[in-house]
Amino acid sequence: MSHRYPVTWQEFYRNAQALAWRLNEGREWKGIIAVTRGGLVPTAIMARELGIRKIDTVGILSYGEDDKQIDPIIVKPCPVDEGGKGWLVVDDLVDTGTTAKIVREMLPNAHISAIYAKPSGKDLVDTFMTEVSQDTWIVFPWEEDI
Numbered sequence: 001m002s003h004r005y006p007v008t009w010q011e012f013y014r015n016a017q018a019l020a021w022r023l024n025e026g027r028e029w030k031g032i033i034a035v036t037r038g039g040l041v042p043t044a045i046m047a048r049e050l051g052i053r054k055i056d057t058v059g060i061l062s063y064g065e066d067d068k069q070i071d072p073i074i075v076k077p078c079p080v081d082e083g084g085k086g087w088l089v090v091d092d093l094v095d096t097g098t099t100a101k102i103v104r105e106m107l108p109n110a111h112i113s114a115i116y117a118k119p120s121g122k123d124l125v126d127t128f129m130t131e132v133s134q135d136t137w138i139v140f141p142w143e144e145d146i
Contacts, residue, residue: 005132006139015115016042019129020049023088023113030086033058033078033110035099038092041142042115046090056080058089058106060099067137072098077106084110093138094128097121 023029023046031054034043040057047055059076063069080087084107094100094114100121103112114121116138117128132138 003133003136004139005136006144007141009141012041012115012141013045015129016045017049019113019115019127020046022129023111023127024050028086029088029111031055031080031088033080033084033087033089033107035060035089035091035103036076038140039090041140042092043090046088050088052088058103060102062099069096069098072102074102074106080107080110083108087111088113090114091125092116092140094118094121094125097124100124 029052032043032047032052034040034057036057036059056078057076058078061073061075087110089103089110089112091114093116095118097120100112101124112125113127114125115129117131118134120134122128122131
């Protein structure tokens with residue numbers, strides 16, 4: 001990656017909050033499905049903003065050691081009915097779209113969202129907040145040493 005973009009807690013919170021507001025327009029959600037692990041933090045923020053208490057997870061491992069992409073491994077499927085109809089899926093980032101494709105296969109009727117989207121993956125989510133270039137490495141606040 002040629003660009004390193006550190007995101008502050010405040011900036012991340014504002015982006016997650018704004019995405020929740022965008023997703024709240026005329027919709028009622030059955031619940032939220034967080035893509036673990038990256039989707040856990042934005043899910044907490046968005047669930048609060050949307051007044052949602054029903055939260056589940058789907059676990060897909062797509063990065064190995066040294067932040068290298070690996071063949072994805074489903075570590076926890078999500079057992080919601082109707083293909084996820086009425087459910088909001090939340091992730092921190094859609095990069096190549098590999099995880100989003102797997103989630104879409106599992107939950108074809110769910111609404112998939114991400115805080116950040118890169119060009120290769122943005123068409124695989126229904127809603128995202130901020131687009132970044134494909135060669136940007138986003139450093140999330142929970143990844144930084146304090």
